Amino acid sequence: MSNKNYKIAVLGGDGTGPEVVREGIKVVDAVSKSSGFKIEWVNYDLGGERYMRTGDVLPESALAELRKVDSIYLGAVGHPDVKPGILEKGLLLKLRFELDQYINLRPVKLYREQDCPIKEKGPKEIDYCVIRENSGGLYSGIGGISRQGTTDEVAQQNMLYTYDQVHRCLKYAFEYARKNGRKARGIGKENTLALVGKSNVLTYMYELWNRVFAELGAEYPDVKREYYHVDATCLYMVTCPEMFDVIVTENMFGDIITDLAAMTQGGLGIAAGGNINPRGVSMFEPIGGTAPQWTGKNQINPLAAIGAGAMMLDALGEKDSAEKIEASIVKSLNSGKIKGLAAGKMGLSTTEVGDLIANNI
Ligand code: IPM
Ligand code: MN
Numbered sequence: 074m075s076n077k078n079y080k081i082a083v084l085g086g087d088g089t090g091p092e093v094v095r096e097g098i099k100v101v102d103a104v105s106k107s108s109g110f111k112i113e114w115v116n117y118d119l120g121g122e123r124y125m126r127t128g129d130v131l132p133e134s135a136l137a138e139l140r141k142v143d144s145i146y147l148g149a150v151g152h153p154d155v156k157p158g159i160l161e162k163g164l165l166l167k168l169r170f171e172l173d174q175y176i177n178l179r180p181v182k183l184y185r186e187q188d189c190p191i192k193e194k195g196p197k198e199i200d201y202c203v204i205r206e207n208s209g210g211l212y213s214g215i216g217g218i219s220r221q222g223t224t225d226e227v228a229q230q231n232m233l234y235t236y237d238q239v240h241r242c243l244k245y246a247f248e249y250a251r252k253n254g255r256k257a258r259g260i261g262k263e264n265t266l267a268l269v270g271k272s273n274v275l276t277y278m279y280e281l282w283n284r285v286f287a288e289l290g291a292e293y294p295d296v297k298r299e300y301y302h303v304d305a306t307c308l309y310m311v312t313c314p315e316m317f318d319v320i321v322t323e324n325m326f327g328d329i330i331t332d333l334a335a336m337t338q339g340g341l342g343i344a345a346g347g348n349i350n351p352r353g354v355s356m357f358e359p360i361g362g363t364a365p366q367w368t369g370k371n372q373i374n375p376l377a378a379i380g381a382g383a384m385m386l387d388a389l390g391e392k393d394s395a396e397k398i399e400a401s402i403v404k405s406l407n408s409g410k411i412k413g414l415a416a417g418k419m420g421l422s423t424t425e426v427g428d429l430i431a432n433n434i
Pocket of ligand 2: 328329332
């Protein structure tokens with residue numbers, strides 16, 4: 074039982090973002106009633122509509138307020154009428170960087186065999202977690218274009234990592250594997266942390282990552298270390314996902330492999346993630362996008378957003394409540410009432426799925 078009060082900023086954002094976040098709030102409010110803590114939801118009108126209306130992407134005053142909340146709950150960012158990059162870089166990535174959310178935690182968990190597109194893979198085989206470095210690499214925004222318009226034009230985008238960025242990310246990953254790996258969860262013989270990279274080509278980069286991985290690993294004798302190239306990882310994620318426990322990887326590789334991972338767990342409708350600053354303000358979101366074609370139809374799957382809500386409660390220290398939400402998701406899926414996980418294929422509307430999860434708590 075907790076009697077805390079939390080102030081949570083809600084950034085519904087664009088497309089179906091506001092619809093799925095609404096269901097997440099419904100579920101978190103339902104669990105808070107039985108758990109005793111209180112949430113003050115504070116809405117922020119940010120995203121494509123606001124930008125087109127006012128030219129604002131993320132005003133300084135809003136950023137200053139967001140630095141002071143207990144957590145941020147985000148729907149989705151991106152608008153078909155806004156040039157790609159403006160909202161992504163100006164809002165989503167800016168928040169990740171400004172709030173130093175250097176970890177992107179993306180659990181990959183299949184709840185029902187029927188939702189997996191891979192033959193003969195079920196919940197036992199697809200149950201791992203990707204820890205994506207969330208502050209550096211190709212996302213650092215360093216590079217440029219010169220001699221534009223000539224045939225000598227040069228475009229460069231640099232992959233950049235500092236020792237500290239690599240160290241803090243790997244440290245988090247080792248701690249996570251120690252606390253949440255298979256052995257820790259009582260479902261395997263050992264806790265395993267796999268570093269995913271491309272050491273055969275990005276030799277400078279993986280000289281650093283591999284060295285820190287080995288150095289830090291010596292402090293975690295209870296965590297078995299593995300290394301895989303990112304291309305091979307994609308192959309294994311499909312043919313042999315059961316080999317993974319906790320994966321840690323740099324930003325861009327993490328972005329790419331978690332979309333593939335999401336499909337193996339039933340699609341973007343169920344994949345949740347957290348942008349984490351272990352000592353600051355974290356931000357939780359469904360990892361799918363804005364799905365403009367589904368906007369306003371009440372057909373988008375809110376489970377990813379609901380799962381992100383559970384991750385948020387877990388990070389706030391409300392572990393029991395997070396577990397209650399997850400148990401309700403499992404129960405609701407196993408009831409057979411939710412037919413599929415893709416938008417328009419659920420057999421229920423967005424609001425009905427939200428009601429079902431809230432009622433099963
Ligand atoms: C994600 C998204 C973002 C990313 C985009 C929208 C900037 O794809 O959260 O995975 O590349 O990180
Ligand atoms: Mn992505």
